[in-house]
Amino acid sequence: MKIIKRSGKEVGFDGEKIIAAIEKANNEVTEENRLTHEQILNIERQVEEKCSAYNHAPGVEEIQDMVENGIMEAGKFEIARKYITYRYKHELLRKSNTTDEQIMSLIERSNEEVKQENSNKNPTVNSVQRDYMAGEVSRDITRRFLLPEDVVKAHEEGLIHFHDSDYFAQHMHNCCLVNLEDMLQNGTVISETMIERPKSFTTACNIATQGIAQIASSQYGGQSITLSHLVPFVDVSRQKFRRQVREEFIAAGMDFTEEQVNRVAEIRVHEEIERGVQVIQYQVITLMTTNGQAPFITVFMYLDEVPEGQLRDDLAMVIEEMLKQRILGVKNEQGVYITPAFPKLIYVLDEDNVTPDSKYWYLTQLAAKCTAKRMVPDYISAKKMRELKGDVYPCMGCRSFLTSDTVGLGENGAHKYYGRFNQGVVTLNLVDIACSSGKDEDKFWQLMDERTELCYKALMCRHKRLLGTPSDVAPILWQFGALARLKKGETIDKLLFNNYSTISLGYAGLYECTRYMKGVSHTDEQGKDFALKVMQYLNDKCAKWRAKTNVAFSLYGTPLESTTYKFAKCLKRRFGIIPDVTDHNYITNSYHVNVREKIDAFTKLKFESEFQALSPGGAISYVEVPNLSQNLDAVLSIMQYIYENIMYAELNSKSDYCQVCGYDGEIRIVEDNDGKLVWECPNCGNHDQTKMNVARRTCGYIGTQYWNQGRTQEIQDRVLHIAIPANENAELNANATK
Secondary structure: OEEEOOOOEEEEOOHHHHHHHHHHHHOOOOHHHOOOHHHHHHHHHHHHHHHHHOOOOOEHHHHHHHHHHHHHHOOOHHHHHHHHHHHHHHHHHHHHOOOHHHHHHHHOOOEHHHHOOOOOOOOOOHHHHHHHHHHHHHHHHHHHHHOOHHHHHHHHOOOEEEOOOOOOOOOOOOOEEOOHHHHHHHOEEEOOEEEOOOOOHHHHHHHHHHHHHHHHOOOOOOEEEEHHHOOHHHHHHHHHHHHHHHHHHHHOOOOOOHHHHHHHHHHHHHHHHHHHHHHHHHHHHHOOOOOOOOOOEEEEEOHHHOOOOHHHHHHHHHHHHHHHHHHHOEEOOOOOEEOOOOOEEEEEEOOOOOOOOOOOHHHHHHHHHHHHHHOOOEEEEHHHHHHHHOOOOOOEOOOEOOOOOOOOOOHHHOOOOOOOEEEEEEEEEHHHHHHHHOOOHHHHHHHHHHHHHHHHHHHHHHHHHHOOOEHHHOHHHHOOOOOOOOOOOOEOHHHHOOOOOEEEEEEEOHHHHHHHHHOOOOOOHHHHHHHHHHHHHHHHHHHHHHHHHOOEEEEEEOOOOOHHHHHHHHHHHHHOOOOOOOOOOOOOEOOOOOOOOOOOHHHHHHHHHHHHOOOOOEOOEEEEOOOOOOOHHHHHHHHHHHHHHOOEEEEEOOEEEEOOOOOOOOOEEEEOOOOOEEEEOOOOOOOOHHHEEEEEEOOOOEEOOOOOHHHHHHHHHOOOOOOOOOOOOHHHHHHHHO
């Protein structure tokens, strides 16, 4: 049986330490007030039994709470007071220097929580350790004097989550839509070096990836680019190749026609597109940013973002090549093609590509093949997005959406999305509010008001942290076009108001909240009515704050990763085990249907579309599917359903490889002898995570570096939402499912 020390290090349970701690308190009271040796042993046994019954490794604080309760249950209140005083004194000592032990556990690679904090960071390499060490210092500063005490307390107790406190000490924002068009067309500066307008598509792709790495090092969230900003340089290359071919024909003394010149030039254009896309794919996953990982980058593929004609046809060629190279994958250390985590791809479904008779249907078929094999692209329905937002534009990273531009923020009143960003996130734990209310709805809404106002206070701390930030802190962002063209020394303040940037009220656990308050899932009509009221209440709060401050507050479906485990542990500690509410190592992301609930893909997407509409600051839905590589008609049926019914969705499958035996089926999750969830190759029994490649959708993006116990259990519990045998007719089955 394992426990988690305060430093995050995972160690074996040692009952002797419990006995020794009780005996120290016991020796400080008079004889008649002492516990007997048998009573002390009994308390230790009770603690051990409770820890064994947990389905997660308990922390030291949880164990000390159990000891404290055991002493009081024995009626020895004076000893309990001594024990509490002992804990308090040691807590003060720890607070005098909160970072040393944590940092040392990072360097020695013994911190289990950090090792599984981010599913795309390898904590054993120096660059990641350096980022984590800096993060610990930032957390310490943030906790001790940058945030109000009540916000810190609520964060530590799991009532709210103040995201990315490891970056809060610096004046950094969250995620953004990169204005690549401005950087490429008007030139930019990278590492104090002038970069002029590129003279070929490949050069444009190379500049883009260099810029992406710099941007990722200047913020802490995801970033998105669109292929539409790169595609004008295809014709730049085309014209160059035509000149070269014409000159080569002349130099060779050969007769030629313009048609022949154009045909040869077009062959070279296709080769150029292949090289450029390869630059993007390989540069993105091999570049290392200052936060110790590849850039978290999303690539947007939307045909109608450019005019009809040559430009749109060129964009179609680039999208086609992007999909083909992603289907192939990238080679691991053994030279085997595997699924990379980045770049994340988004493909927009619209009238010109969503039916078999549409012009670009062949691209949609290719996207379906890519999704079945590599889990991307994800899909935005242009139809539903226009209904909800009036425009079609990408999310920033995995799901964070800007407020629609209804007033014209760009030059001459044009709509503007690229160059805008998010200021940060604070997430509300809805499950804790429900459990704290004791099912009293009046108390529930009272607590909702108190906790949301606390979130507002925390979010304003984020906003104020950015106020006064000079453009000099990140020149590529604020001075050289990625987000703006501000002057040196000019602050970014004007970009923090008037809907230009957003700030996000996140929420988590709507399913468990509803289950506790109403006794049913939110897919039940009674539960759904309550859940929609919660969502509307949160939207109303954001509207109130927006009107008060002129800051674009927006409701955001939080992509909990490690925080799902933190919230689950806090809930168990505060409320014990409540069936189907606190009895797992995770809580459900945002508005999603619980991963254990049996529901078909089409019903799930239709149901969640109502909640997605009430999560304007960010939302993505998914369906869990089996391997559909041999059943692309099923994938296409789901894609067409997405187009008609929901704004943004993805298909989750698996993509694994065992380096020991070469098995490329699903690597499974099993329990080891200590009850810990581990990954195992079903073919050879390999448990060594360094000798297998596992890719799973984590929170809207693909993770490849493994997860903490909470997220791992959530992955294990996921049920399939479509069960179509690969050799059967997909259309018949899909229609039957509908």
